[in-house]
Amino acid sequence: MTPYEQWISYYTIIRKDIVRMLRVWPQTFLPSIVTSALYFLIFGAFLGSRIGQVQGVSYIAFVVPGLVMLSVVMNSYMNSSFTMFTSKFFNRNIDEILVSPTPPWIIIAGFVSSAMLRGIITGVLVLAVALFFTHLSVYSAASIAIFIVLTSLIFALAGLVNGVYAKSIDGINIVPTFVLTPLVYLGGVFYSTELLPGFWGTLTKFDPIFYLINGLRYGFLGISDVSLATSLAILFALAGILLLTNWYLIRTGLGLKQ
């Protein structure tokens, strides 16, 4: 395929998924808005006033980056995993792409880009909801943009691995419930890891979401539990590993072809 033909194939994959996302918006965009509004209400208006300040800022301002990250993580991951899984498991319309000359890297780019788009749009919507509850300062707009994009990339890639490899619907549901949710909550959405005792503080450093939340928190508040350079190095390495895993799976057809 020529680069122009590859672009058309890439655009087609994304366009098809965006049409689907918009058609089922109460399932794709609304849940994160409702959930985050509840979090802001409970942790900001009800409990936040009793907790006081964390690292020099109000508690609600402290949790906003974590909750934005939570929505980006979940939406990016679930979009790529569910879209891939349903198209290969329920009606096999993934074959439409597999029989075409579309190369594997375009398939990966298409699925990942549309999942990133959903993650980023949802993150922006959650941020908009946060503005109803608190004033948000921006310390580094570049950091905010980089960490939101990086988060959506990593979890869209991870979701795609899950979607390609999963052999049953359980294989898709288990990861968000038993892996992603604990990682997100233990990554410091609601607290500073400085508050954790030694062992738990060390354990948190193995959680990739810890680095993502800290990067985003730095962008908004100028505070972080770990240096930005360390966060970026770890996250880029993780994205690289996930990209190679996807390329291997789709190139060989493992999980997709018989």
Added chain:
Amino acid sequence: MQENALTVTHLEKTYAGGTTALRGASLSVPAGNFFALLGPNGAGKTTLIGIATGLVTPSSGALEMFGIDAFKEPERARRAVGVVPQNLNLDFFGKAIDIVVNQAGYYGIPRSVALPRARALLADLGLGGKMEARTRELSGGMQRRLMIARALVNEPRLLFLDEPTAGVDVESRRGMWKYLRTLVEKGVTIFLTTHYLEEAEQLAKRIAIIDKGAIVAHGTLDEILALDTGPTPTHEDGFRGGRLEEVYLKLTHAPANSAHL
């Protein structure tokens, strides 16, 4: 020398569970022909098409489409190919027109070209009034025709049809036959698998019969029919078939018989 649209050489496939679907299958399909691959359920027909279209990974062997090695240059080989699978694999929430236009997109065809082409194909296949309908709203026969339109949108030179008329009523089936004949007249090579032997007899110029993963007969329709030497017998079950059916039954029930013509 006439170009082959498809050349299969010693193709073998054993699935992960241990089932061997193809045992050294070899055949060739000259370009511009209407070719039928016949065989009982589980004989290896769908596996062969799956390997040719990149949906099944072969265990060994070689496969060329228009002289391009489909295993070494899969993307290049697939440019000239369209496929209508045996099972319905449509996005049931998608509109008919979008299904066809999106398929064109996966082949790198821009929407400005794909849209009129998709409209014309859908109209030709009797779906002109259903372009905006969601696929789940279409009847089984319409869904089959939609899959044919989808397979043709990239203007393939080789079209694989895996039991395209299964479950389709007689009138629609005849309509499909007529349409497929016009494609062959335009130079498209058609590779058909079917359980309707009269369909193969009506349409195909060349036929292969596959049984237990091996090609047991391969030649022109006349050459295949010539394998039926005796008078048409009445079977123990009381039925009597046509000539092709008799040859088919002899070859697929007697593994020792093998005829490569």
